[in-house]
Amino acid sequence: MTYDMEQEPLLSPKKTLADVNTDVCKPMERWPSKSWFVVFSISVALTLFGLGLFIYQLRTGMGVWGLNNPVGWGIDITNFVFWIGIGHAGTLISAILFLFRQKWRTSINRSAEAMTIFAVMTAGLFPIIHLGRNWLFFWLMPYPNTRGSLWVNFRSPLLWDVFAVSTYFTISLVFWYLGLVPDFASIRDRAKNKIRKFVYGLLALGWQGKQSHWNHYEIAYLILAGLSTPLVLSVHSIVSFDFATSVLPGWHTTIFPPYFVAGAIFSGFAMVVTLLVIIRKVFQLEDYITMVHLENMNKIILATGLMVGYAYGSEFFTAWYSGNIYEMFTFKNRALGPYAWAYWTMITCNVVAPQLFWFRRFRRSIPVMFVISLIINIGMWFERFTIIVTSLHRDFLPASWDMYIPRWVDWGYTLFSFGFFFTFFLLFCRFFPTIAMSEVKSTMHVGRKTPETEEFVF
């Protein structure tokens, strides 16, 4: 019996080096389609709607939210954690898979990194929206001031968040730009239009592809990957510290950092699948983002989904095993209390749905993976909602219990967050190469058979 151990080609074998630039740049060199304008208009409208909400909130006060005394964190912080989590898949693909020499990452890292940057931008708005006096947001930074100088409280996890999220955004942006430089040079060199040549020429900074430059470039890329790896793990760990360092039952657990990181990668990969299934179809990039890439991502979704499921079980076990009545009550309340619908939505979406990916047929089916990725996005949003709201709404004293009912403003901001994200993402799809061209070219031989007559073939 023989086993076929040959590697499946990463890219469609009929593609040549020259095809990469042509195919990836094609969407940037034609006028946007009607459907692009429709989706873009909706996104911009939602963004403007959010701006309107913010003006309403500034004029009226924080009372426009459905938040109340026990539930001081609601959908605002849910959205913050949700969007930060989305970002993590991009860094996992660009940095961690790079360190592990996973060559399949090259077709998907550019758009995943773009997703990271826009998701972190979206997330970063929510703590600012959530502030009581939003206009004083810069008080979060430590700088000499006329109030003393009164410094920020470095012992607070909320301040750790400020540093973690802003560092994460800065480093991700720089990493993304570094990867874009050779591709901007490609666009500059193939540009027929003078303005296009000038703009992309500026962005490319005069990159020429010199070997002596590639030497520095590759080391810089490797170091940034090495720095981003602990960074991405630290960011969601620190986000989880916002909860874990409190004394509230259901929040005060040591499992939170790995649980949050696994959940972040899980939701982020689901979002990458959602976006890439659309991109490869709309921009005809099926030869570059192939079934191999999609199946690999679905495998990661399955693995991280199992980790998340394990964390859900472990939380319950620890609550029971600890013998702590408050902890046990919180978990019973999650599964059977007034927010049981949110809890069971979370379990169904995050634990049950991804199990389909055990089967190769479903891992390689576009409709199945698209639907499951959407389901997981919904499930992961509800995970954050469940963690935040069910722990807050019933704590130690029954006298202080209350329900959190999101108002239209809360939901409106959620809609806005999607509009804001997609506004940037759609612009990215039009103006930037959605696939890292220079990186894809370096992997074109992977899994391909070399004809015997030729010594080296691309």
Add this chain to the structure above:
Amino acid sequence: MDHGQKHHRLLGIVGLFKDPYHLLKAAKETQTRNFKHCDAYTPFPIHGLDAILGQKRSALPWVTLVLGLAGCFGGFGLEIFTSAMAWPINVGGKPFNSFPAFVPIGFECTILLGGLATVAAMFMFCRLPNFHAPVLDEKITDNLFALYVPAKEEGFQENDVKALMEKAGAVEVRMIG
């Protein structure tokens, strides 16, 4: 301007190749002649080419190390200075110098400064941005691989280099100057 002279001053010879294999062949050939200033222009990094061309490993990691450490000490220093020295405030009975609580921000500062310095140093080492350098060929950022031998090399002979490129399989050999 002396136009007659300009025509004869050769700056270097560039060979254009269709794939990395033939480029590497030519690069190895230049090495046998002890050329020290050759450089290649490629659409993506070709591993091993740096060694063949005799280029040294980048010194970037040292920049990262030094600036990363600076970020680390700077971050912790800021936290300790503000929380324990400039205006000590009792927060929940914690010590003024709450070192374990300072670790996350100290770490983030390390990464931030180390990462930014790495990229800045990379552009500095490459002397970028540089918008005036002539583009050898517009196909280099697409699918063309070029090897450039400057005329200043010791033992540079026009015909020899030309033959070398052609023998290695260059699709075109151009005189630059």
